[in-house]
Amino acid sequence: MDNYSFPARFLDSLTGEPGFNRERFINEHLAGSPLTSVRLNPFKPSSMKINTQVPWCAEGFYLDERPSFTFDPLFHAGCYYVQEASSMFIDHILKNIRPEKEDAIKVLDLCAAPGGKSTLLNSALQSSDLLVSNEIIKTRVPVLTDNLTRWGTSNVIATNNDPKDFTHLQHFFDVILVDAPCSGSGMFRKDAAAMKEWSEANVNLCHQRQERILADIYPALKEDGYLIYSTCSYSHQENEDILDWLCKEFELESIRIPIDKEWGIVESQSDVQKAWGYRFYPGEVKGEGLFAACMRKKGDTTGTSNYKNNSQQKLPANELDIVKAYLNEPDDFYFFKVNDDWLAINREHKESLNQLHRSLYIKKSGVRVGKLAGKDLIPDHELALSLAINRNAVLSTTLNKEQAIQYLRRDNINIDVAEKGWSLMTYEGHALGWAKLLPNRINNYYPKEIRIMTQQVL
Template identity: 40%
Template sequence: MKTLPEDFIQYTQELMGDELFQQLKQGITEGEAPTSIRINPFKCKEGEDAAGEPIPWCPSTGRYLSTRPNFTFDPWLHAGKYYVQEASSMFVDLVIRQLVHKPVMMLDLCAAPGGKSTAVRAALPEGSLLFSNEPMRTRSQILAENIQKFGHPDMIVTNSYPRDYKKSKLQFDVILTDVPCSGEGMFRKDDGAISEWSLQNVDNCWHLQREIVSDIWNCLKPGGLLIYSTCTFNAHEDEENIAWICEELGADAIALNDIDEAWNITGNLIGTDIPVYRFLPGKTRGEGIFLAVLRKEGEPEMEKEDKKKKKDKNKDKGKNRGNKGKCLQVPTDWLKSSDYETIAEDDNFYAIPSRWKAIYEDAARNLKVIHAGIKLGTSKGKDIIPDQSLALSTELNTEVFPQVELSYEDAIRYLRKEAVNLPADTPKGYVLVTYQQMPLGWEKNIGNRANNLYPQEWKIKSSHVPEEPCVISKK
């Protein structure tokens, strides 16, 4: 039985009332967190689905599972076919699908490990560009890994602070601020969140959240949307901050449509009519989050067509930028589409969609970009080693590479970065290895053996051997 902090009990009971608080307390101390995943729609064939019960606010891709498998040993997870995500967090899918109906430029400001970013990217209209940012360096590497596994090319990953974005003067139609918080919504699944909680920490977070929103506010276009979320329950970090944003920065809170009462989402707890959405363990089938959507005051700017960019769309295609003296060129048939420009940075080559190349260059000048578009490969001598990002990209042209389908046992060996033998008739050179037709990565076949090119930092570190294959199967 979990023991909740006395200060938390006193404040939250007063905020929620006895009945709702007892429901929450029971959910935290006695309830079990449901297991849920979100399918990657860009890597599932039409009509293909995963086992599980649809999550009502994310029915097309969200699934509750009846048991919690050892996901680490499912090759599909590493291939990016699905993402393990807490169900309440998938509510952003509903927000985007209801409110965003044309291509936009969006920023997920505090994005690691990538659950909301990949959910948002799946829901955004095609043609949108998503910046996915994480200020903490170590966490930003995890974010970049998950974004690459997701495989969508229209994403830029940065490791910058809100103030860096403020200085960049980049402008966004939508900004998601899943701000650092006191973590009350994590109490059920993380005892550390309970031990670290204090009234002082709530106060610290309350101030930090306002600072973050203030720093990023000028990057939101007039008429743009701010999605504010926390994983905490108290009104200081939630309703009070929403009211502050509306009054001090100039915004209107937006009510969402088609919210089913059966979902048991809790509204505003401090007596105002500002629409907010609070997921409470014990009441809602998920963990604790809070979310509100605000529209910045002002009229949206008229869409302006960049005629010069359109005219020069195919200019200099395939040339190496920013790396004078390089004579290597990435083969033009590695990708399904030709609507990319190849950027060379040191020994690395990236494919940047032509339509947002100028935005990428602006971002690269002002922010710490750690991934963008598709990393094609790295030059070594007269060779270009294809990159893991390319293997997992939805834009990979699989027809130009030899492929070897791995058994489950060999797939796990490959993901542990162990030696995997290829069939004797496998062509020499770079080979794409797959599991159930899903690309996992590269091997270089040198004849008598093959070198495993799976990224060292991504490998499965556990030596556990599953008794049977762990795969989230079809219905």
Template identity: 35%
Template structure:
């Protein structure tokens, strides 16, 4: 049985009244957490083996149910496991193809993958995560999802601010928080909780948001979300944003009565705080969540500090270079065998080489001084007199119907994920895509009816 902190119980009895508070406590203690998943619209094959009868309200291609990280649907980037309530912030940001969007606290990648779908490979997604270990997971999930237009960074928000002043059309800040909304699925969140921790989170959220506002274009949209109930981290933060930066609190229409309004009386009584949304576990959508949508004025008063020019004295990164004719020929010998999605059609003119890695950049990073983990689509690696396609390319090629495919059996599927060579009966030779149940998993190379395994070592089971 979950034991809630005494201070937490007293706090929400005071805020909600004893009857409503007891309903919340019962939902946390006695009701099972909700699990959900989304189906990737960027992939050609969307026919999953899971039950798709129980739809999550409002969110497209989203269903209640539990998936396994060992299933081909997950390995291929066809599904993403995500708390149902956590799907709403990226839905609310409503990114349009061609826009520049920043997901500032992006790991593990659920919201970034959803934004990437909205952009449809057009425009720019900057997905940032300050933690190196979590940033690695973010990169893996975006590559698995088949995203071509992401710049993945691992840096502090204030460092990004100097590089991207007034740059983004839309910014999502899913802020680090006290995690009260995760209590019924995360015992550590309960153990870590205190009112002092709530206030420390508020201080950190203000620092992150101050950086975010500096990167937002005039009339740009900021979506702020947390997975906590705490007014200090929700209504009070939105009130602070509205007063300090003159951001307008926008209404959010979802078309469902399962979501509650924010509480103006839990902050400064600004009536527009009722435009914000609260997801309570008692409503049975998912775990606890808060979301607000705000708009920057057309002429923001806030002065900008820092710019890319200020960083010219820093040590320059190694230059990216365009491939020569011989290198183009090596790359074409592989790529021309596959059906390329639209994002890759102009690879000959768009691709660059850096340390022998061939990639199509999502963003020109000349003079950009941030920690970059990935930029756009890595096509593969140039080695002596040959080109070796990369794993991300396989995930992107899954957007189109392909013919150079080896379909695995149940036993060979397990062997492939282990990194083993596999005996195959095929007339195909050279690099091929490897699939199981029509879900593309990665590359292999066939010679003498043996499939050499190119599934990345870091992903193997």
């Protein structure tokens, strides 16, 4: 890249922005590849080698070099997520605003795919908390649900809806994250296409779209609830101007988030309302471009949503007993069926699930346990990766790395096993999925949609 690769008028548009150093910004983009960072799954401790910690996220780490994540079984087991370091700042915001009380909270990640910020939020929540992870674009939902499944928790509901569909859920969420669609200038180092698509006209278009999204989702935020807003853009119109608009339109209160000066994050304030924002510039921080802010909805006189549905799906007791055996602490779960599939979600989220079902298109809820064939369970892939699985109720087969890659490619696996039946295939103690052990062969049931398709370069 050279100095003239930036879009016309892009650098000029940043002149005067808080913390922007033109020369350092250019040099950092000329320097080459960005750092690689990962965030560990606190629920699935592993042997992954880690190096320097991301200062604003306890589970975030920089790697010395970028390995082949595709051919690391621990990645497929959900032991970590490959995430840009600046994005992990959302964890720091949530942990600073989380009320110090025992009451459970409901959190919405509105623009969630591919799932990095959803798994980040989920790591900071308790099982009694609920995360609703929504993706507006239908074709991006599968990658979101796959990543949520790998993370293993059962307090998550994934939906596929436009922000205006949440209007019926007035005052439902304690925290809403809007990682808004933007002009993408913060990702220029990682995505050359974003550089080609940038224009001042597109910045203005994104600003209008961001206002529409925020106006649509605002009614779903509880009074005294928190709105976290972020973009991967440097543009004032998409960042500080949006904060001014939020303060004026909805009288939101700006929340100042404590940061360490050594982190290199630039604290800014909007022009009119002086709302606090946080800018990330490559070269100033070890990460890519990001803007983030947090605001609180002031109390008002409108009532909160109080829909209750006490109806219980009539489930065959003999079937329910079979399904329950596959989960740890089964009495802590609410079981239900969708067509022939049995699912389970933390019992305290039953009413929320019912309410969400009335208003939204639900693509994933809790953990899909599987289907019954007579008295036998055909286990689902979600159950394999779930933290809720009762390992004592299933067979388990240990794979070495070569065998694990064969399994993840959905190839035939040649191993000598004595036991027969459905088996959890594991690597270093972490589940990868299911296989059926038969007298003369092993049937590989790893989902073909997510199997490794590429050849490993040695």
